[in-house]
Amino acid sequence: MYKNFFILTSLLFLSSCSQPEVKKNSIAMHIDQNNKLYIMMHSLNSSIYKKNRSELEIDDAKRRYALNIATNIKQSSNLLNRYGKKNLKDDNLKNFFDLNEQLLTHASKIELIANNYEMEKLDNEIERLNNICTSCHIQFRGYR
Amino acid sequence: MSRSLFLLSPCIFLMASGLGMASEVGETKEGNPLQNKGVIELKTDKTVLSLGGRIDLQSMYTSPEGSFFAGKIPLEKDSIGENGQLFMSARDSRLWVKTRTPTKYGVARAIIETDFWGDTTNANEKNTNSYGVRLRHVYVNIAGFTVGQTNSAFNSTVMLDTITHTINETLVRQPLIRYSIDNYNYAYDISFEQPETTLINSSATMITPKDDVVPDVILRMRYYPSWGEFSFAAMGRYITQDRADINSSTRYLQSDGKFGHAYNLSLRINTFTYDDIRFDAQYGSGLGRYLAYSAFAAGSVDDNGNIKLQESYGGHLAYRHWWNLELRSTFAISYAATQNNLEQIQAAQLDKLNKDVKALQVNLLYSPVKNALVGLEYSKAIRRVESLDEGVIELATLMFRYEF
Numbered sequence: 001m002y003k004n005f006f007i008l009t010s011l012l013f014l015s016s017c018s019q020p021e022v023k024k025n026s027i028a029m030h031i032d033q034n035n036k037l038y039i040m041m042h043s044l045n046s047s048i049y050k051k052n053r054s055e056l057e058i059d060d061a062k063r064r065y066a067l068n069i070a071t072n073i074k075q076s077s078n079l080l081n082r083y084g085k086k087n088l089k090d091d092n093l094k095n096f097f098d099l100n101e102q103l104l105t106h107a108s109k110i111e112l113i114a115n116n117y118e119m120e121k122l123d124n125e126i127e128r129l130n131n132i133c134t135s136c137h138i139q140f141r142g143y144r
Numbered sequence: 145m146s147r148s149l150f151l152l153s154p155c156i157f158l159m160a161s162g163l164g165m166a167s168e169v170g171e172t173k174e175g176n177p178l179q180n181k182g183v184i185e186l187k188t189d190k191t192v193l194s195l196g197g198r199i200d201l202q203s204m205y206t207s208p209e210g211s212f213f214a215g216k217i218p219l220e221k222d223s224i225g226e227n228g229q230l231f232m233s234a235r236d237s238r239l240w241v242k243t244r245t246p247t248k249y250g251v252a253r254a255i256i257e258t259d260f261w262g263d264t265t266n267a268n269e270k271n272t273n274s275y276g277v278r279l280r281h282v283y284v285n286i287a288g289f290t291v292g293q294t295n296s297a298f299n300s301t302v303m304l305d306t307i308t309h310t311i312n313e314t315l316v317r318q319p320l321i322r323y324s325i326d327n328y329n330y331a332y333d334i335s336f337e338q339p340e341t342t343l344i345n346s347s348a349t350m351i352t353p354k355d356d357v358v359p360d361v362i363l364r365m366r367y368y369p370s371w372g373e374f375s376f377a378a379m380g381r382y383i384t385q386d387r388a389d390i391n392s393s394t395r396y397l398q399s400d401g402k403f404g405h406a407y408n409l410s411l412r413i414n415t416f417t418y419d420d421i422r423f424d425a426q427y428g429s430g431l432g433r434y435l436a437y438s439a440f441a442a443g444s445v446d447d448n449g450n451i452k453l454q455e456s457y458g459g460h461l462a463y464r465h466w467w468n469l470e471l472r473s474t475f476a477i478s479y480a481a482t483q484n485n486l487e488q489i490q491a492a493q494l495d496k497l498n499k500d501v502k503a504l505q506v507n508l509l510y511s512p513v514k515n516a517l518v519g520l521e522y523s524k525a526i527r528r529v530e531s532l533d534e535g536v537i538e539l540a541t542l543m544f545r546y547e548f
Contacts (some may be wrong), residue, residue, distance in 0.1 A: 039417070048515065049511075056283075118244075120194070
């Protein structure tokens with residue numbers, strides 16, 4: 001009797017300790033990634049206001065943000081790939097994969113620019129990245 | 145001035161002669177760098193040279209008249225009857241030239257950066273305000289090595305988004321040799337930096353014996369996770385005097401040296417949307433000039449030449465809030481203090497020894513267009529000396545800045 005009660009109580013206790021598993025679909029995860037991306041882009045833009053930093057130190061900060069942006073885009077691209085395979089067909093799927101491929105290409109370019117410290121090229125490349133995101137959102141989500 | 149002309153001369157020559165060819169090695173293939181604003185690419189050595197800077201105007205009303213530096217806030221007994229002063233300055237404007245060159249060891253980067261806090265011999269506010277150029281940074285960075293003059297590795301990596309400096313600021317720029325292992329979300333540094341002993345003598349005057357023999361050694365680790373930024377620096381330094389001059393005719397009869405150590409922790413934690421909390425704390429025995437712009441010495445020296453190190457510490461805490469993408473505010477409090485070796489100081493001189501200082505700052509910064517910043521800040525600081533006299537200063541600062 002006491003043994004069963006102890007086992008039952010222990011099981012209840014242990015189950016209350018474990019977090020309920022939250023399975024996010026790939027679009028929800030993409031939205032999470034997007035929110036992080038906005039913060040990184042904002043940090044990149046405001047890095048020129050870092051106080052008492054030399055211009056090379058500001059470039060180092062920009063490089064760090066840019067590499068994080070590239071990593072984030074690559075992760076997002078993987079999530080979108082999974083979403084596309086599961087939910088889209090025919091021309092839609094082809095268009096979606098084309099845009100996703102462009103996303104990856106630009107993420108790699110940002111990585112290269114950052115590692116070469118070609119910071120003057122960064123703004124243009126991020127602008128291009130934004131355009132791809134916008135174009136994809138309009139086509140498949142219906143709004144920016 | 146002649147130095148800045150010297151720096152500009154290669155750019156002027158290149159622009160005049162129409163030189164500049166796109167580099168292929170180690171750079172992205174797409175786009176001609178010459179089409180990118182503000183960049184001239186040198187034909188030789190695949191070097192890209194960039195020129196930039198900032199125009200900065202600060203209008204300050206201080207009450208009473210005085211400085212916001214921790215060790216220079218006027219004491220009440222010295223500023224009786226002072227109402228205040230309006231002060232305008234463009235001296236915080238800057239000019240820099242930087243280069244990058246692809247090499248087999250990675251990208252070599254070099255910079256020379258100046259401001260206008262230099263020579264004041266020909267400067268006055270009556271007519272021309274002709275302030276001299278001052279060296280800030282001059283260094284090269286290649287294969288993980290940084291060689292030249294720049295920010296000390298002991299400096300806090302998380303600085304506050306304020307117009308005036310924080311009262312406990314750890315800001316030292318000096319000649320150094322540093323090696324860094326820098327991944328994009330963590331980094332380790334070891335740095336050998338210019339030593340400079342500062343000591344308080346028995347008449348409470350800060351002396352610099354110029355007898356240093358060992359560089360200040362700093363180990364630092366930096367971490368850049370998605371939640372913010374973290375760094376920790378540890379420093380070892382040898383504080384020494386070798387029969388230093390007491391005055392023009394006498395010297396200490398013996399030499400002495402002590403090993404000092406100090407630590408600095410910086411932290412930024414992202415909170416809601418773009419907001420963050422910033423914190424730093426530093427402590428050390430022999431910390432001295434690294435804290436609060438030399439408000440405190442590393443230690444004291446008695447009349448026989450014996451050195452005794454003193455403990456100093458400080459910290460700040462701030463919250464930065466973005467009202468929207470163009471408008472932001474910071475609220476900050478800061479504190480710095482030291483434990484002077486009072487037994488070695490003449491009692492009549494105690495009002496020359498800083499004991500502690502605290503400050504608060506609150507601001508509103510507006511960035512209406514890219515690279516431009518307009519800011520308004522209120523700052524207040526209180527300095528206390530060992531005689532327990534106090535001084536309070538309040539500042540209202542209006543700033544216009546444009547980065548080019």
